[in-house]
Amino acid sequence: GAVVSQHPSWVICKSGTSVKIECRSLDFQATTMFWYRQFPKQSLMLMATSNEGSKATYEQGVEKDKFLINHASLTLSTLTVTSAHPEDSSFYICSAIGRGLSGNTIYFGEGSWLTVV
Amino acid sequence: QKEVEQNSGPLSVPEGAIASLNCTYSDRGSQSFFWYRQYSGKSPELIMFIYSNGDKEDGRFTAQLNKASQYVSLLIRDSQPSDSATYLCANHRGGQNFVFGPGTRLSVLP
Numbered sequence: 001g002a003v004v005s006q007h008p009s010w011v012i013c014k015s016g017t018s019v020k021i022e023c024r025s026l027d028f029q030a031t032t033m034f035w036y037r038q039f040p041k042q043s044l045m046l047m048a049t050s051n052e053g054s055k056a057t058y059e060q061g062v063e064k065d066k067f068l069i070n071h072a073s074l075t076l077s078t079l080t081v082t083s084a085h086p087e088d089s090s091f092y093i094c095s096a097i098g099r100g101l102s103g104n105t106i107y108f109g110e111g112s113w114l115t116v117v
Numbered sequence: 118q119k120e121v122e123q124n125s126g127p128l129s130v131p132e133g134a135i136a137s138l139n140c141t142y143s144d145r146g147s148q149s150f151f152w153y154r155q156y157s158g159k160s161p162e163l164i165m166f167i168y169s170n171g172d173k174e175d176g177r178f179t180a181q182l183n184k185a186s187q188y189v190s191l192l193i194r195d196s197q198p199s200d201s202a203t204y205l206c207a208n209h210r211g212g213q214n215f216v217f218g219p220g221t222r223l224s225v226l227p
Contacts, residue, residue, distance in 0.1 A: 032213040043220055049213065097215075103149060103168075103209075104213075105163065107163065109160060
């Protein structure tokens with residue numbers, strides 16, 4: 001199946017700083033990528049849909065000025081958590097739509113653990 | 118009504134038993150359905166997809182789809198402790214429109 005890579009796998013940052021997480025589709029072009037956040041023992045929460053060459057679409061309640069998404073190419077989307085605070089500590093996961101055996105299929109990156117201290 | 122519903126569990130089954138995970142969806146326009154497995158602290162991984170009514174088997178996994186009842190299930194035969202995870206159901210309504218359920222936690226007891 002298609003491969004989606006996320007980097008970094010984990011990051012620790014100081015409160016008030018910004019952190020960038022990259023999501024790459026390694027063997028296919030992804031016009032659409034998704035960003036999720038997941039707190040321990042909770043469900044995936046869709047944060048935003050990232051479309052190549054256009055502004056991301058954010059879910060209700062997600063601050064677009066705090067979670068900056070850039071999808072500058074068909075293989076790369078980035079999520080920047082700006083002015084991070086301890087409550088932003090979470091597991092961030094990206095996914096991309098790739099061509100699977102059934103047609104369009106969602107493939108997930110490995111996820112990125114963010115800890116804000 | 119949520120678009121994709123799953124019992125949150127936990128569903129506990131003894132090792133070697135059949136685990137049955139269920140999912141209902143509201144959009145009759147859904148075209149295909151996916152089951153993902155998510156281990157604690159890891160991202161989801163695709164197990165199976167199904168788009169035709171009936172059963173689809175892959176190893177110990179069988180996906181069942183009933184579009185008339187808007188119901189899709191995943192059966193895991195000979196359950197192993199390593200199958201303990203959260204199982205996510207998702208449907209695809211075309212284009213970039215994927216909707217995930219909240220997931221069911223499965224615990225296979227040795």
